[in-house]
Amino acid sequence: MIEVKNIHFWYPDGTNALCDVSLEIQDGEFIALIGQNGSGKTTFAKCIAGILKPTKGEILIDGKNLKNFRRKEIAEKIGYVFQNPDHQLFSNTCEKEISSGPRNLKLPLKEIKRRVEIASEIAGVDRKLFNKHPFFLSKGLRQRVAIASILSMQPKAIIVDEPTTGQDFKQSISVMEFLKKLNQQKHTILIITHEMHIVAKYAKRVVLFKDGKILQDASTKEVFEKRDSLAKARVKPPQITIFSRRVLNKTFLTCEEFLVKRKLEVRSQKLENPPLYSPLLKKGGNRGDYKN
Amino acid sequence: MKNPIIEFKNFSWKYENAQDFSLKNINLKIFEGDIIGVVGANEQGKTTLLRCLNGLIPFNWRGTLKGGVRIFGKDILQGSIEEFSKKVGFVFSDPDSQFTSTSVEEEILFGLENLNLPIDEIKTRLKWAIEEFELEGFLSKPPYELSGGQRQRVAIASVVVMKPYVLVLDEPTSMLDPDGKSEIFEILKKLAGEENLTLIIAEHNLTELLKIAERIIHIDKNEIVYDGDVQRFVDEFDYENLQIYMPEVSQVFWHLKKQKNIPFLLEDAVGKFQK
Incomplete structure (x- = not known):
């Protein structure tokens, strides 16, 4: 369980990115963080993953303050996939990239091999690519390699920032389907996305951000029903939701x-x-x- | 019959070191004033096609070329990228990848100065761009301090001030939030109407794209599999095997067994549904 208690975050240039945000996340949830660019979603997610330290307030993971975790322990609890895969890929072959997490966790060789295999299979990274340099792959594939390299650490919760940007529909669905599969295996999933049809289809709970604060936190249906707060956060629900409301006066996702x-x-x-x-x-x- | 401004004849292209052709046997005519949406899954050849429109292929990329392309009547191999770029402007999906300056104003001026235009003309065009793209408030700001939608607006402005005849945009809204996406499509619609600019837009978001496109080119497996008007594209689309995410109202109407004239705009769908 992740408990976020009254966190604030100021960037060094004085931007107040988060203002008194609290949230409780139970194990096994599938949550989407939505809101305009600059509303605080990514800063919030990075705080949970221990990449950024909140200026004020605290975050507890399974009851223990995040401050008291060692880096290695955080990695086993929470994995973070960056929006731009190029921000996290650093190895010169895909296999090294995917195995770098387990190697850092000092796991036995056999276990490393096993995890690389499982992770790359779930993420859809073909064995043929293992010896290739990640930078010569397409953006979609680079994103899968990035996800596989996080999965191989088998964190309990996985945060994916914009899992579908630049991907076409089939690729988006395959990334989301495997996040769904992980969720069914009791992993907590947090996605940050602008694709409302993806939110509607996969997320069970939605947290709507606006100007560094949480404007709404409810089930996906409830959030998409509240037209005024969506308008305030300048978020449009999926076309089908607007359509069903207009023609049947019902909210269908x-x-x-x-x-x-x-x-x-x-x-x-x-x-x-x-x-x-x-x-x-x-x-x-x-x-x-x-x-x- | 109008003359096409860009014409592909039996054109094929293979990148150096690639195993297969990225584009095969392309025959295509683009006319002045066309608003074309280029759609298709990733890795099928969309971006490659766009790169051929201003000479990025074959001049910036190595490979094997078959057949021919004529841009404003000139064979692509006889011209140069500078020459074609004056007529065909190019906007990338990531606005940051095309910024060179530390202020919005300099960014807009960069292209104009490079065209060696007289100072008066530069001033007139800058003024026009500020009004047209509503840049007044942030001329002196560095581009990276703007929101995604504003940044892409600046990127488009800096290309459009050079007064190209054709504007090519490769997934111009993929990095933007929904608000930014609508903003860009509104600007494009205005440009097409007021400036009679020919637009060629590759885009995954069909809900937005179909609001402005008048012609669709669907590329699949490195070939053009559809080239025609929007309505027929929506009607004949393979909804069973949803390769492209069609507007949700179109999906619903197709499943409700509407065979012809499937709506793709929200208002249209609401009207048709109530009937």
Whole structure:
């Protein structure tokens, strides 16, 4: 569990990036941090990962103050994937890059090898690339190598800053699907993103930032329902959410939800006022089947 | 029939040391005033196509070229990158990668000074850019102190003041937050309308792109698989195998078995749904 208590952060140039922010994150959550550029999302995430030290306030991880952790211990608790993979890649082959974390943790060789294999498989980094220099790979692949190099440390919580920037739709989905898989294996996942359809599809909880403060913290649906606070933070919900509100007066988050729930609604409306010869009822229609 | 300003004929390109061709057998005509969206998954050849439009390929990249490209009537191999760049401006996805100066004003002036224009003309164009792109407040600021949307606006302004006929943008909004994205597309729409600028935009965000594009080029597996108007592209798109994230209203309408005239703009979809 991560507890953030009243943290403030001032950058050396005087910018106040975080102002009295508190948040509690339970194990196994899938959270999206959203808000405009400069709203404090990344600074907040970097504080949790121990990359930046809050100017004021404290952060507890599993009850222990982050200040009292050694670097190595933090790495086992929280992994941070930078927005720009080039900010974290430093080795001259992909294999060295992915194994650098476990090597620093001084794990036995056999374990290092095992972890590199697992991590690169989940992240979709082909063995053929192991001897290549990361800088000659495409941006999408470099991002996967960056993620694999964090996964190989098997941290309990993983923070990914903009996992889908510059990726096309299929690549975005494959990155998100594997974060979902990790989440199902009880890893806590925190993503920072501007892609609202990704938030709608994957995150269960959304934290909305505005000017260094938390403006909203609720389930994804609740946050996307509150039009005024979204407008205040200048965030637009997914197109389908705006659409479903306009045409059905309902908040649906994804196309799938729209299609499924709309069908159910049409059916239940029909059942409440059944036409004389309803084909649904003729089939021996059991009213109970169409509720919800 | 108008003459195309850029024309590809049986064009293929392979980067040096690459195994396969990045573009194969491209035939393409671009006309004055076109607003073209270039779409497709990554690594399929979108950026390579854009690089051919102002001579970055073959002059900045080595490789094998087959067929030909004519830019404003001139064969690409007969000209130079300087010559083509005057007619075809290029904006990258990461605005920071094209900044050279420490203030917005200098950034805008950089291109103009390099064109060796008379001082009066430079002054007139600077004034125009400040008004057109609403740069008044931050002329003396360094570009890196601006927000993402403002930075990309400066990057576009610094190219547009050189008065190119064609503006090529490679994923101009991928680094921006949603607010910045809308800001850039509004600017582009205005430019296309007022300046009669030909726009060629590669972009993943189709919800925004389709608000302004009038023609779509879909590149897949290094070839052009679709080139035509937006409505037919939306109608014929393979929604089962969603390679590109189409506007969500289009996805929903396709699943509701609307075969023709699938809407792709929100307002349009709301209207059609209520019918």
